[in-house]
Amino acid sequence: MTRVLIIEDNDDIRENVVEILELSGYTAYAAPNGKAGVEVAIKQLPDIILCDIMMPEMDGYGVIEALNNHPQTRATPFIFLTAKAERTDVRKGMDLGADDYLTKPFDDTELLNAIESRLKKKEVQQLFYGKTAEKLDSIMSKNNGLEELKKVMQERDTRIFKKNQAIHHEGDRVTGIYFIISGKVKTVQLTQDGRELITGMYAANDYLDLNIILSNDTYIDTAIAVEEAELSFLPSEQLDKLLFLHPDIGAKFIKMLANNIRDKETRLLQIAYLSVRKRIAQSIIRLLDQEGNGVRSIKVSRDDLAAICGTAPETVSRTLTDFKEEGLIEKSGSTIQVLNYEKLDKLKN
CATH class of the missing domain: 3.40.50.2300 (Response regulator)
Incomplete structure (x- = not known):
């Protein structure tokens, strides 16, 4: 009542x-x-x-x-x-x-x-x-505001995206920020010769499109569900109000954004200067670390791994075969199981 x-x-x-x-x-x-x-x-x-x-x-x-x-x-x-x-x-x-x-x-x-x-x-x-919009102001006054915000977004109205379904396209107007409840999402750009370059890989508890904090322009890449994914959405108008009322949350978002930019700059340098072998080893380690909890296997297609590393799918196949012969990994379909994490981790340096 x-x-x-x-x-x-x-x-x-x-x-x-x-x-x-x-x-x-x-x-x-x-x-x-x-x-x-x-x-x-x-x-x-x-x-x-x-x-x-x-x-x-x-x-x-x-x-x-x-x-x-x-x-x-x-x-x-x-x-x-x-x-x-x-x-x-x-x-x-x-x-x-x-x-x-x-x-x-x-x-x-x-x-x-x-x-x-x-x-x-x-x-x-x-x-x-979303169903819990009225909780946002109260939740932000608590400690660990970013974690509390994640809890709120997990309770909001969500949408399921099927595998390979686009979440947004490059050039679309930015209307808000996405939070991944479950599943995986990649962001991609097309090179001049039509090849796909993966600009980011995201999993549960990650935010997409942190660039909305600094720009209300258009998306610079396309977001695609790698597997079935459930996402929550916070409209930009509410995000703007949230950041205005709670600068500490904005500072945490900006720190996350800075880390993302630094990570992308590092990847670009690695694509430019590291050997393909090192780039592939590094990408496998990064994807494993993103899974967390000591996971030693990942599911990633040959084409996606090639797009992450900035190389050809055929080169990825040959390198993975080499890793398998060296006892570093096992491969079944798109699943890569790492048998020797330490050695593979050293290889990337």
Whole structure:
């Protein structure tokens, strides 16, 4: 049942609103002043708040400012009730984050329509952003914010991408950031001669397209599911708000982005200067390390491994055969099992 909090110092108005709300099927909470209203809001976490402006102890402006500073109430729809309807009063309330304004006296229809309108808008926002959009502000106030953000994105509406299905294409407009719940994703660019160059390999708990932090332009590569993958999506508008409110999360994203850029620069240098043998050994080790948990086998096609290393598929096949004869790996189809991790790891240096 929808919960509504009414904060009003006039006993007759407060009791009348409570009666209207309860007759209309809402659960109603009431507070006689701003200070008590803030306490009830934090304790009960209502779905919407109605608040008078002129009150003792704490006025309505103080109430909304206090609730904006509390992570669990800052996103709650807020409607001011006031006998004052001056433009400056309306502007001040909206600047503080109020969603609507009801001028007293108001009738039952005006009250219920205002409440329903705000609740429907919130529902539409949740459908667009995902089922747990309202948790983002509160979750970011906790420690280990990036890990908490991952938990939230795991609970959001997700989409399943089949093997070889494109998630986005090079040149598409950037609309948000993806988080991989499960599966693997590669990002690719085509060379001038039509060959595919893999610019990144991503697995569960990785973010795609961190470049959105610095640019709202277009994607510079194409993202493709290597295997069936489940992804969550955070729209850029919400990400922008998140980074503005919580600079520490932005700093962590930027650090991740810097690491990604450094890794890509290293790979480009290796493609330019290292032998094919070393590049293939290094790519296998990198893919193994990405799996984590001591995994000693990976599943990667010959073509994908060639695209990662910047070489021809035939060269990959010959080198893998050499590795197998040297007792470094076993190969079955697209599965590569590493038999001697230490020796293969030394080979890449």
